[in-house]
Amino acid sequence: MILAVTAIALLVAMALTLARALLGPSIFDRILAVNTFGTKIVLFLGVYGFLTQRPDFLDIALVYALINFISTLAVLRFFESGQLVMPKDKE
Amino acid sequence: MKHSLLLTALLAIFWLALSGHYVAFTLILGALSIALVMWLNWKMHISDERVLPPLLLLRLPRYWMWLLLEIIKSNIHVAIKIWQPRLDIQPQFKKIPSPWKRDVTRVVHANSITLTPGTVTVTVDKDSFLVHSLTDETMQALESPEMKEQLEKLERFQ
Amino acid sequence: MWDTLISYCSYALLLTGSFLSLTFAIGLLRFPDFYTRMHAAGVSDTLCAGLIVLGLVLQAGISLVTLKLLFILLFLWFTSPTASFALARAAHRAGYGVNEQQEASSSNS
Numbered sequence: 001m002i003l004a005v006t007a008i009a010l011l012v013a014m015a016l017t018l019a020r021a022l023l024g025p026s027i028f029d030r031i032l033a034v035n036t037f038g039t040k041i042v043l044f045l046g047v048y049g050f051l052t053q054r055p056d057f058l059d060i061a062l063v064y065a066l067i068n069f070i071s072t073l074a075v076l077r078f079f080e081s082g083q084l085v086m087p088k089d090k091e
Numbered sequence: 092m093k094h095s096l097l098l099t100a101l102l103a104i105f106w107l108a109l110s111g112h113y114v115a116f117t118l119i120l121g122a123l124s125i126a127l128v129m130w131l132n133w134k135m136h137i138s139d140e141r142v143l144p145p146l147l148l149l150r151l152p153r154y155w156m157w158l159l160l161e162i163i164k165s166n167i168h169v170a171i172k173i174w175q176p177r178l179d180i181q182p183q184f185k186k187i188p189s190p191w192k193r194d195v196t197r198v199v200h201a202n203s204i205t206l207t208p209g210t211v212t213v214t215v216d217k218d219s220f221l222v223h224s225l226t227d228e229t230m231q232a233l234e235s236p237e238m239k240e241q242l243e244k245l246e247r248f249q
Numbered sequence: 250m251w252d253t254l255i256s257y258c259s260y261a262l263l264l265t266g267s268f269l270s271l272t273f274a275i276g277l278l279r280f281p282d283f284y285t286r287m288h289a290a291g292v293s294d295t296l297c298a299g300l301i302v303l304g305l306v307l308q309a310g311i312s313l314v315t316l317k318l319l320f321i322l323l324f325l326w327f328t329s330p331t332a333s334f335a336l337a338r339a340a341h342r343a344g345y346g347v348n349e350q351q352e353a354s355s356s357n358s
Contacts, residue, residue, distance in 0.1 A: 002259075002260045002264065003262050003263070005263075005264070005267065006263045006264070006266065006267045006301065006304075009267030009270055009271055010267065010301075011272055012270065012271060012274070013270040013271050013273065013274035014274075016274035016275065016277065016278055017274055017277060018269075020277045020278055020286070023278075026279060026283060026340075028283050028336060028339065028340040028343070029283055029286060031252055031336060032277075032283070032286060032287060032290055032336055033277065035290070035332055036273070036277070036290045036294065036338070039294055039298060041327060041328065042298075042321060043266075043270070043297075043298055043302070043336065044301065045302050046301070046321065047263075047301065047305065050305055050309075055314045055317075056318045058314060058318065058321065059109075059317070060315060062109070062320060062324070065321055065324040065325055065328070066324060067329075068328075069324075069328035069329075069331070069332055072332045072335070072336070073331075073332065073335055076335050076336060076339045079339065080339050081261070081340065082358065084337055090275060091309050094299075094346065097331070108316050109314070109317065109320070111313055156295075160294060161339050162295050163296060166269070166295065166296040167288070169276070169288060170269065170272045172270065172276075173272050173273070173275055173280075173289060178279070178280075178281070180280075180285060182282070182284060182285050186319070201330075201334065202330040202331070202334075205330035205333050205334050205337075206295055206330045207295075208288055208295060208296075210288075211284065211287050211288065211333060211334070211337050211339045212334050213284075213334075213338060213340075213341045214338055214341055215334075217305035221341070223283055223284045223287075224335065225288040240264065
């Protein structure tokens with residue numbers, strides 16, 4: 001029961017976050033919204049795993065947490081330099 | 092070398108804890124992925140004492156306890172600000188001194204500022220950070236002598 | 250007796266976490282400019298994740314599941330400041346300075 005309430009609260013929060021991602025206005029607002037949306041998904045996956053008694057969802061949540069982090073960095077790097085691979089002589 | 096061995100052991104424990112299936116196939120996969128990670132580490136030159144001094148690991152948990160209290164306090168502060176009908180915020184930029192010699196201490200300092208809601212590290216320079224703060228109070232918490240004291244202890248433990 | 254106490258603790262943690270996640274989402278919509286929205290996101294990434302995961306840990310008891318939950322929490326807490334910092338630095342470099350911010354906050358209030 002409480003788990004279901006938590007899951008619904010997370011879904012509502014995700015919807016509001018998505019609204020911010022759609023509203024923008026800048027690209028950074030959108031990236032911020034998508035990044036926090038990812039954090040919410042990780043939490044939702046965990047709660048959902050408990051709700052359906054299937055702990056396998058935790059593995060997906062674990063992988064999602066890492067991919068979310070790396071994708072945020074990759075997108076940021078892409079918008080900063082226009083390319084994914086940095087020139088080697090940066091240091 | 093000692094450091095690499097420690098890291099290999101940690102990775103092995105991590106894999107065994109997460110996999111939960113102890114048959115030959117998964118164990119071989121685990122060994123392969125640990126080898127891959129260690130090779131990447133070696134290629135990036137990030138596997139040595141400078142990155143994570145072992146003594147620091149003993150000190151960090153106590154620092155985390157202190158940080159957790161700070162995070163809870165400022166979380167409540169920011170949550171109240173969000174629910175207030177009239178927005179009562181004073182967004183501001185400020186330079187915060189960070190005179191630490193070790194890179195690890197500076198990383199911990201910058202990350203602690205970002206982890207605490209209401210303050211975000213925007214840029215990192217040699218001996219100072221540019222910090223953005225939501226209200227006057229969150230900025231004051233950053234400049235408190237308490238935070239400096241905690242970080243000084245971390246610096247000494249390396 | 251003991252079990253009931255633990256499950257009530259877990260419910261309290263989960264509900265507080267859900268409330269905080271809603272709080273953050275409203276803050277994200279309400280705050281006037283990018284940097285202040287970032288602070289709202291900070292609420293969700295730290296305490297909200299911690300409360301919900303700890304609530305789940307109390308339900309799971311001591312097992313492999315608990316270990317996985319703690320790893321999820323550890324990853325979230327280690328990666329979120331790095332991602333936030335990268336985002337803030339990128340915005341600062343792109344010229345999101347003090348002036349725009351003051352304009353945005355005065356026009357919204």
